[in-house]
Amino acid sequence: MKKTKIIALDDDPTGSQTVHGCLLLTRWDVETLKQGLEDDSPLFFVLTNTRGMDSARAAAITREVCVNLKRALVELAEVGCEPVPVMVSRSDSTLRGHYPVETDIMAAELGPFDAHFLVPAFIEAGRVTRDSTHYLLVDGEPVPVHQTEFAKDSVFGYRHSYLPAYVEEKTGGRIAAAQVERFVLDDVRGDVMNRLMALTGNACCCVDAETQADLDGFCGQLMAAAEQGKRWLFRSAASLLTALAQLPPQPVAREAMGDYVRDGRAGAVIVGSHVRKTTEQLERLLEMPGVEAIEVDVGRLGENDRVLLETILGQVRTAHDADRTVAIYTSRTELSFPTQAARLAFGERVSGFLMEIVERLPETLGFLISKGGITSNDVLSTGLALGASRVVGQILTGCSVVRCPDDHPRYPGLPVVIFPGNVGDREALATAYRRLTGRDRSLPTNASHRSHDPLPRRA
Template sequence: MNTRPKIIVLDDDPTGSQTVHSCLLLMQWDVETLRIGLADTAPIFFVLTNTRSLSPEKAASVTREVCQNLKAAIALEKIQDFLVVSRSDSTLRGHYPIETDVIAEELGGFDAHFLVPAFFEGGRTTRESVHYLKVNGVDTPVHQTEFARDSVFGYSTSYMPDYVEEKTGGKIRADHVERLRLADLRSGVQDRLVHLRNNQCCVVDAETQADLDRFATDILATASQGKRFLFRSAASLLTSLAHLGAQPIAPEAMAQYVRGGKPGAVIIGSHVKKTTEQLSKLLEAPGTVGVEIEVSRLLDLSSDPHDALLADATQRACQIHESGKTPIIFTSRQELTFSDVQTRLAFGEAVSTLLMDSLRQLPTDIGFLISKGGITSNDTLSQGLALRTAKLLGQVLAGVSMVKTPADHPQFPDLPVVLFPGNVGDEMALATVYQRLSTST
């Protein structure tokens, strides 16, 4: 196959680009912005829909809007060959099957959709159709982890056919799910791919990048014969589909992107246990000072504490920056409970608004910005920095992306921004990224 198809990724939070580089992230999805992505020389681009933070109804609406605009943009750009990936969380949290159903309705005619949750940089593998997360060095079925107890996206099984049946409410039965196991992938699956039809649901094993490389080779060969496939995957599959090679600047050398050797700023919204552990280690690093925001005060409906919390965080962050150190702005860590999903989502929006207002009040000469948490990172790009597009530079640590704002950004031109997922890395990972970018060490 001489030309590779354009890979269009609808990313439900902005961390799905964590295994590729030198491509565009789109924060908007009007037809003209999508045409920018389609016309870019890179084989892959990302549309950051942020649907994981939305209600099911809103997630479906946003996905439908993206797909309808994509149809128009594809026609205008005369794109013949493309693959669509619904990129989601490797710990199985997200709006499945809502998003893949909408994509199939709007872009239609798919012969199969593949669930490929493996994400090697984050310790996620799948074998015998069971999805595992490495916890303290031990492969643990993902339904036994904190992620399965998510109040919005919880689930009861790590066996992917049963997960499909559970999430589709029995619409797709477990025994109707096609299983591509390790032995199948390693011996080649083209003969099975050519016989798939009617948007057949398939679950895909993977223990190494080589497994997905082989799978991607078979997928691309079969697609070149006219078969149409849709993917619901974590980031590692994108590495194999895009086939980009090594990034231009090594992760350890990315301090050269830091503006003027200045101290940076860190914004942390993620509440998962791993983030809290990483935050603790970061605050021990030289040159960091914590700015805790008591977000529980936002639950006080008798007053509007937003402005007071913002003024306090802004004052402290600016003082820390003026002293030559890096402010670490983070939400208070206590676990809050909510009466229903809608209340939780509304609270999350209030917290995000506060964090983004804090970002916009940062000194304009910060050297770099680290955003911790998937939803926080999406809001950082689309709201805090109000970007239309951003150029992905690569990874500063395995699974942790860095982008750069445009040179004409009105507040933070050419600012390197790290998009750090909530559940990636060991306890030292956040401190490691800070140290790689900080000139104080």
């Protein structure tokens, strides 16, 4: 019997936030993809980082991955290894990303598919779908996502939380809302095999889910239909991957992740995300003992970047020598840009500057926390130059820990926390820091060592 392999093309590196033991690939040449296909884990991720790109570049990258993947599958088949691919376009649980660009290309290159399913639920973080409307739970209350800050994203903004209307909006009417097959809660909790077997022509479907059990049951029927020859494509958040992979509990307790810290040394926190949740979490982290705040004033980029870089690195070395963890964050003021292209180009410049910092962090660094999806992708692929890394598990709900390989030239065995920008409560970043450092919650805070004044609050 052929072995199923779940392959997630992840538009930032946070899709592994509900799984463990799998590979994250930041390269997608044929040989690297074969490494993922031959790995013992039932799934692997290809970190395309397309959410940080314009649609044309995102399309080109997605197509390149698909073409190389087809070649890798052919080469493995020639030596008797024929994994059956289950394709997932993993994206944001708040509906931001290049849809339908990425699923269209995956369908064109890897199809034909009988249907593609939109499954944005991320149960662990309180993102649920009911009656085909997608919600964020805010203080326990469901808020339609189009009423949140995420819907106002300058690149990926949208007007609808009702998924059929969202599809019509994003496809420019190519797929009308009335054409979208709806699998509501009563459906996913019942028998839908006949409906699944009747789907053809890459039908667009949206799926409700309020609990992991909803997805577990629905995926069981999806896989049963696949065994009868049906071919599916998924556009999903992280929780679907948990249901598809059916992994056992992670072997390392969240509270024990500090055991991976190298020699008990201080670490670094790199913060690029600008969503309000990140800013609130950063403010709380900077109240913690042993944390040194270092702000990167992005408004100064382009003046004399070399001087700014050396100044920051000097601050980092001084703090690390004093056994203090540095929190390196971009200035919190939102800048305005005339075009989306200008905004994306500036974001790449800022990320490039942050990666120069990561490349020159102290070699005795104990741990690294990367806050923000695009920032985390660049940390893995550029700052740490990792072609592949393995997920240990989660230190917090939605926050994965990976480790640099033991033969890494600069940071062997370094634990790296991939911390999405829009995950966790106000205490989450501080909690991850405490778990890595073993610092007790009752210790008094010490703000006297900060490099800057407290963060300004955003309205």
